[in-house]
Amino acid sequence: MKSSLMHLVPPVSRERIISQFPKWYTPEACLQFKEHFHAQVRTACQQSTGTAGLKISKVVVVGDLHVGKTSLINRFCKDNFDRDYKATIGVDFEIERFEIIGMPYNLQIWDTAGQEKFKCIASAYYRGAEVIITVFDLADIQTLDHTKQWLEDALRENEPDSSFIFLVGTKKDLVVSKLSSDKEIRFFPSSSSDFLCKSCTMSLR
Numbered sequence: 767m768k769s770s771l772m773h774l775v776p777p778v779s780r781e782r783i784i785s786q787f788p789k790w791y792t793p794e795a796c797l798q799f800k801e802h803f804h805a806q807v808r809t810a811c812q813q814s815t816g817t818a819g820l821k822i823s824k825v826v827v828v829g830d831l832h833v834g835k836t837s838l839i840n841r842f843c844k845d846n847f848d849r850d851y852k853a854t855i856g857v858d859f860e861i862e863r864f865e866i867i868g869m870p871y872n873l874q875i876w877d878t879a880g881q882e883k884f885k886c887i888a889s890a891y892y893r894g895a896e897v898i899i900t901v902f903d904l905a906d907i908q909t910l911d912h913t914k915q916w917l918e919d920a921l922r923e924n925e926p927d928s929s930f931i932f933l934v935g936t937k938k939d940l941v942v943s944k945l946s947s948d949k950e951i952r953f954f955p956s957s958s959s960d961f962l963c964k965s966c967t968m969s970l971r
């Protein structure tokens with residue numbers, strides 16, 4: 767039964783297949799290999815997934831309403847862009863399938879609503895995020911100010927230092943005349959860290 771269902775799953779698309787590690791990230795760099803795990807653990811993994819696989823990673827995308835979170839996810843997952851605004855109600859998610867050195871790997875990408883009235887629903891999904899993507903609109907500087915609060919809220923639900931954090935600026939096409947022709951802009955917010963912003967869901971493809 768299980769194997770007949772497996773045939774219905776479409777193959778992983780070619781650009782999501784990673785068949786080589788970059789040279790600084792070799793399998794030898796792993797602290798533990800499969801054979802280091804106790805036999806019982808290996809058996810349990812085989813039983814639950816059918817095959818040993820990589821753990822699913824959770825990504826949450828947060829930021830003010832209308833900044834382009836859904837558009838960013840749609841560009842990444844479906845390579846499309848919709849000019850019409852349809853507010854996210856609560857949360858939505860996509861699963862993006864990869865294959866890494868022959869092993870299946872899934873990214874679970876949570877798109878959260880930016881509207882204040884949905885904040886308590888959306889924040890229930892922050893927990894366990896391996897990646898937090900904080901999004902702002904390059905054409906609306908207030909949305910950059912608000913990213914600090916969005917990030918704090920998401921971090922509060924997660925263990926310290928357990929998440930990779932990204933800051934992404936969207937809608938670069940709307941401010942392109944004010945910017946240099948460089949495709950990257952560096953921001954130096956009040957904290958000492960700097961963030962690399964390079965996103966325009968509509969025109970940079």
Ligand SMILES: Nc1nc2c(ncn2[C@@H]2O[C@H](COP(=O)(O)OP(=O)(O)OP(=O)(O)O)[C@@H](O)[C@H]2O)c(=O)[nH]1
Nearest residue numbers: 831832833834835836837849851854880937967968
């Ligand atoms: N010009 C331009 N418009 C964009 C870009 N990205 C998104 N938009 C538009 O901005 C509007 C809001 O985009 P969404 O992706 O729905 O925004 P959101 O952050 O998911 O909004 P909420 O669901 O309310 O939190 C839509 O009309 C998009 O078409 C971009 O890079 N350039």
